[in-house]
Amino acid sequence: MKPTFDQILLTPRFGRLPGHFYSRIQPTPLPSPYLIAWNTELASEMGLASEAEQHPLLANYLCGNRLPQGSEPIASVYSGHQFGVNAGQLGDGRAILIAEYLAPNGQHWEMQLKGAGPTPYSRRADGRAVLRSSIREYLCSEAMHGLGIATTRALGMAGSAQGVWRESLETAAVVLRTAPSFVRFGHFEHYRHDVDSLRTLADWVIEYHYPDCAAASNPYVALLANVVERTALMIAQWQAVGFCHGVMNSDNMSILGLTLDYGPFGFMDGFDAGHICNHSDDSGRYAYQQQPEIGLWNLHVLAQALLPLMDKASALHALQQYQGQFENHFADLLRQKLGLLHWQESDWHLITTLFELMHASRCDWTYFWRNLPQLGAELRDHFQDRGAFDIWFTNYQIRLGSEIHDPTERQVAMNRVNPKYILRNHLAEIAIRKARDEGDFKEIKALQQCLMHPFDEQPHFDHYAALPPEWAAQIGVSCSS
Template structure:
């Protein structure tokens, strides 16, 4: 028997912590809600009834108008550094944790509504999310999962004609997102001045999510080391697919190394090492090439926060491992993207020259990598300096010749790591416009279906692999997205 919302409820384990870690708050009813999306694949994975019609009152559950029986919703309190500045007290300003679900396979899933109304941490805002941003989060979290990148997930989405003002008048929507935990670096930052609370939180995270750390001589050092490792891997994977988060504040960094909070994100079309996807980021703090360094910067903030639980030398040692781990992960991903069996130190030169050529010509990131194994020599037409690309490509062919590998086998391996499909901004924009202007949500479902299998050839979705149209350059996303 598959679960329904009428049957599931575990009080969120986070809600068993002392009351100063959160506030109890009920979602604000959303008038006349309608179903926008239900993730049948994720529902099946979680052990839910996967078909929407098998979930009674589904739309009301997705927007918070109805809660699982016995639910005690909470919004948590945290702090954070925003654009490098300590922002003081923050918290779940538009996210409400409604339940925790124990799946048949033993996995715990926290269930959080994003956009379900104000909380004590909304800072005079309305606590709502808009249709535009909700569609983007729903699609991108599932796209990232399809790419094999650790992320929160999206189980469903509901909308309403209720007006919400952002940069203009828009309509409201709510995403039901799920994750093993939504704890952020910022949760630790908030409790830094209270060593007892800091240790309580660290003990909870270790017990709930890092049990192996409890066996270490200092579990808190082991926790920091684990978070460093997960963060390095996550960001290396971001870089490999050209993903830009857009707002890597410390309060948007997951303690589990999950991609968290999809706001002004973007997958690069034309490669630009300094690409800034967030129009609110005027100084380019979170540009593509800055993301690895910002990941380390945020880990420094976390390490400083944890100093009451460890000595400074141990914290520094954990942080010093980040750069090597990131480079190893990134080199391994690049090796696979190039179709190489083994990494050689000289391969950095090959990669560096390629990045310089792509940056100069603004070559499309996803298109280049996907077509490298089959149309490599023809890619010269996408570069301004074709003669220099020819030299690079000849060097690349020479490097490939040093390894005995069947060309068809190499092509298949490269296609398993170089996606054909990513959530380009223009694809999300088309889905948003159809939903907003026509009340048509089929495009959301079609895109989701495609992005679940981004490495596969999908003839029915071939149009999603097309280069972006000219109007796509006019799409802007900001911290209100």
């Protein structure tokens, strides 16, 4: 028999750290919770019982009204830089770690409720999440997983009629999200002046998540180097699919290189190198083209926090690898997107010219890449300067001709890396409106099913691959999202 929530508990390994790393806190009950979504696929991957086999009070487990037997929930404390400014002590203001689960395949999963009420780190906030932001996180974390990008996952979601005030009165919801660990750069920032605690935390992360680092001459340098590489890969993958995180504060950066904290995120529709998905980001600090640089900036913050455990020269050497690693990963992804077998330095010119043309015309990012192998020259109608595109496309054809590659095999290979389906803002908005206005959650399930296989044709989901309607340009997301 596969385990239910009452049978999953392991004391979270993070909860074995000394007590000053966290506070013990019980979730705040949510009145009359109802089930919004249950991730059947993730539950199966984790070896958990199906929705039907779970306790009939599944919604109560998903919102924290009921807890696994013996659960000792905790909220962790951390610090961070927000929009480039040291914000001091932060912490899990609306996230509560309720359990850790050891799956049959040996994978550890921390289980965290997001929106289950205030904690000691809520800073006078209510600790709640609203329906719209919970739906967005649930769908996007699974969409990113489908795209092959490291991310937290969402196991389920419950809602309630309880009112929550943001810009207007909304209703509450809770997402049960999972990850091997939710440790952030900000956890290390918090202990940068407490060497003993800093070392304890670093040793914990190495023991459970980077065991190979333990054999290095300086395990902490090896830890930093590994985090640098994982972060470079993650952000290269973001850039390749047109994903904008929206709020890349250092406390929103995962020590495991996971995409973490889905707030004012967005996948670009029309390509804009300076695209800002977060309407709260007045300066454009976290614009699309800034993300690689901000990734490095945050890594500098992490390295600064770790300096008591290493010499500055070693830290700088680790950080200096980032740019090359990012460029190598990004170049390889672009090579695959273009259908090339081998990357040449001259291909940067081909890419740069294409980006300039796409930016000038706001050509749809996902549509262009997905249709490049089958439409080819016909894509010229999506560009303002069609003559310039013709020149680019001719050069692209010459470049393809320099390699021996069967056209059919090339198209298949390109379709494996250029998604047909992404979580466009208007698709999430439709699902939100149906859930909010009609109590209809079928759209959430349908979108999730589609986004699990973003590279497949899925003709029954073709409407999700259509170009966005005009009203989509009016959708705004902010830090309250």
